[in-house]
Amino acid sequence: MAARDRSHVPAWVEPMLAKADGGRLRSGPEWTYEYKLDGYRAAMRIAPDGTTVLTSRNNIDFTAEFADLATVLGPALDGRSAVLDGEVVVYDEDGRIDFELLQERRGRYTKHAGSLRRDEQFEDLPVRFLAFDLLHLGGRSLLTQPYDERRRLLTGLPKPDPRRVAVVPAVTFGELDADHRTPAHFLADAAHAGYEGVVTKLRNSTYVPGRRADSWLKHPFIQTQEVIICGWRPGQRSFASTLGGLLLGAHDPDTGDLVYLGDVGTGFSQAARAELMAQLQPLERRTDPFAATPPREDTARARWVEPRVVGEIVYRQFTRAGRVRHTAWRGLRQDKKPADVLAPKPSHRVEPSPASSGPSLSATEQLVQVGDRRLKLSNLDKVLYPRDGFTKGEVINYYARIAPVLLPQLAGRPVTFIRYPDGVDGESWFEKNLPRGAPSWLRTVLLPSTGSRSGRGPGTISYPLIDDLPSLVWAATMAALELHTPQWTIDEAGQRQLPDRLVVDLDPGPGTTIVECCRVAERLHDILTADGLTPFAKTSGSKGMQLYCGITTNHADAPSAYAKQLAQQLAQETPDTVTAVMAKARRTGKVFIDWSQNNPTKTTIAAYSLRGRETPTVSTPVTWGEVSACRQAHQFAFTADDVLDRVDDIGDLLQPLLDTTAPLPTR
Known part of the structure; x- marks a missing residue:
């Protein structure tokens, strides 16, 4: 040729x-x-x-x-x-x-x-x-x-x-x-x-x-982004003599300015690290090449280079702050020029497929088909977690994707919402009664209340039952970020059953963290196992953690009594580090074992539920090996993206809970 x-x-x-x-x-x-x-x-x-x-x-x-x-x-x-x-x-x-x-x-x-x-x-x-x-x-x-x-x-x-x-x-x-x-x-x-x-x-x-x-539209399963390498960091520990990570940039699609996108520190083979070092060292410069200097905390140990080398990353989110999150390196793109690399724009992803027809919608609304139900989604770009730029659309996307492992945790249990319609920095409230405008097809159960703050005595509450994907997506559209459930289920007639779970809630007091909770959890694991139960651990998604055991019992109050005895035992053995007393003044420097979460009137955050905190953290099941290895609080801070990755990698750690029921011991 x-x-x-x-x-x-x-x-x-x-x-x-x-x-x-x-x-x-x-x-x-x-x-x-x-x-x-x-x-x-x-x-x-x-x-x-x-x-x-x-x-x-x-x-x-x-x-x-x-x-x-x-x-x-x-x-x-x-x-x-x-x-x-x-x-x-x-x-x-x-x-x-x-x-x-x-x-x-x-x-x-x-x-x-x-x-x-x-x-x-x-x-x-x-x-x-x-x-x-x-x-x-x-x-x-x-x-x-x-x-x-x-x-x-x-x-x-x-x-x-x-x-x-x-x-x-x-x-x-x-x-x-x-x-x-x-x-x-x-x-x-x-x-x-x-x-x-x-x-x-x-x-x-x-x-x-x-x-x-607009005539060609792409719907990717993963987000990829071309990036300009603008700097690098030396590695640490086992990578001390080579490249540890890259600082990335791209051109603003509106102004053309070179802007900072964030960094990437995973996905490199040893050969890739060596190849990158060889290309980048001759390009070193004294200052960063960006139109606006990146935050100081992002540029520690940075070595800047001329913005001439193009690569590609995988990422899960591009925030409103203009940062790529949860990145991994894919490789160099020698077929691309730096001038052609444009920064993405913040966006949401909604997994349910769009309905092909329906009523007229506003510019901020979408009609989607979720299973056999049609739902109207609105304001998907509204930021519910301002610190991370995590939007309502991303909340819906998370709940749609985590549904296979979350729904079994909600099945048959009346759900209490904590709603954040204006985001986690705005007003929030517990909501037990079905909100106005709920779809007619949503399953509910009418149960007695325990009284009312108005002093008018007991009444009834119509609880939602979130037992399928359309119900879960609907809850997410209501900005119901947190999903709380009791330790009992209802039967087909809508009657409350005896508790089928024991929960031991570990709440770190001032001066302690989830690390101290892990040490208490290890002690509880040994006691529960010796009593014939099979404990499972999960983070609360906030500061503490919970242990669950599948149980059978003949008395609704028995789980609280049993959990209280456990709490008192550990408090007596180690009074300097554990308390069974609810008073906040008694919790400083100690882990509070909240046995009262087993009261039939109480609810606990469901596994795989988001939390209404600064960032979109999730109540996450963890292995006992992870509990034993936990030495820093950040090890047990899992975001929505982290949890989706964990489930892909290790599956549902709570699935065996459904098959390990044992009689509640008497102590």
Whole structure:
């Protein structure tokens, strides 16, 4: 191919880009759906004589690096020129597209550049070009043709070696509907197959070079962001002699200023650390390169560099303060230029799929289908946790995603809300009675109250029962950040049952933290186990923690009596560190064992519930190994993002609680 004349290769076209869909997957007959790929964006430009050039998103020549792709399609086009838009990808051993393997392949290519035997380095990492658009065919530009026509022509091209060059699968809304499926089903298929997300495209849209248009919308499962490396920190402890983390920047999309985005300290291999050090050390400078100097607490030990190197990170949130949170390094992006790297904008993600039709909505409202219910979501950008910029949309997203493990903790138990409609810095209140405007389909239970503050004596309370995803999402839309439940359930007739759980609440007094609670919890673990119970631990999401045991008992007051005896025993054994007395004046320097949480009138924060604190912390189940290892309070401070990651990694630690019920001992 090197000897061929490239002068007849069609001109490079700056690629059209997709906008983020704000977490709302579009639906309707005007849309088509494609898988979102995790590779290198590339144009395959083919001359009439078959000469093929592969060009990156920024017009960098990829042909030599992916030479085995450049000989596939040209000979089959019968003298027609063509420009295909697509992605170069690598698959892992399970048949899933793997960006890290593509990065590994690039590292090998760079290392062995100039070697006569370079191609042998890639036999275990074959690449594939997946085309999703056709911009030019047979000397004719197709940019102004509608998407459907470009797609028809693309799928009609010969595919002499589909293992190397193929077309990205796509399906229209009508085709989904004919199979009794929805865009949400396609989204679920994409997640199951390991794709990066879904791209929705208007079927009548033209191709707009270099633009992010509303006609192409991306719905990613993970958030990725191109970043400019603006500084680095030396490692500590085992990484003392190498790179520990990177300080990141991007250009403000409105002003063009280089702004600070935050840092990344995980996801590096040893080889990546060495490669980055080699690239960054020659670029060192004395001052930071940002338009506005970052906060001092963020720049300790920073070594600044000229902003010339581009990389990519994974992150879970971009806050209103302009920071990426929960980051991990993905690799260098030599196919990207610093000038093209733009900062993201704060956004929410809402997982339930949007309803395809419904009543007229305001600009701040969305109608979504959640299971078999249709809910109206509003003010999703409203910040409920100002310190972190955590929005109402993110609260809903968290509860929707954590539902599989949270709902079993709520099942059959009347729920008391603590609502924060104006955020955690605003007014909040306990709410037991079903609020006005609750949907008619919401399950409730009418139970006697224990009296009223007005002094009018006992009455009844209509409690909500949050036992399915629509109910949970509805509660989140009400800014019910905290969900509290009793230690008993109701039966099918709506009658209160005897307690089925024992809870031991550990509350650190002034001068103590959850670390001291862990030491008390370890002692309680031994006692409870010796009494034939199986204790499970969780943080409160605030300062303390709780222990749970599944029990059977014949008396509603027995759990309180048993827990009180435990508390008094530990207080007698170690009066300097434990108290069983509720008076706050007696708690300084001690852990208060609150046995009264077992009173049938009391409720406790549910596992996996958010808390109304400065940051979106969560009441989180923990292992006994973690309890034993806890030496600093921050080790047990878990945010919503942390908990979603934990559940993905280790599952539901409280699931065995449902299967370990034992008779409540008598002491």
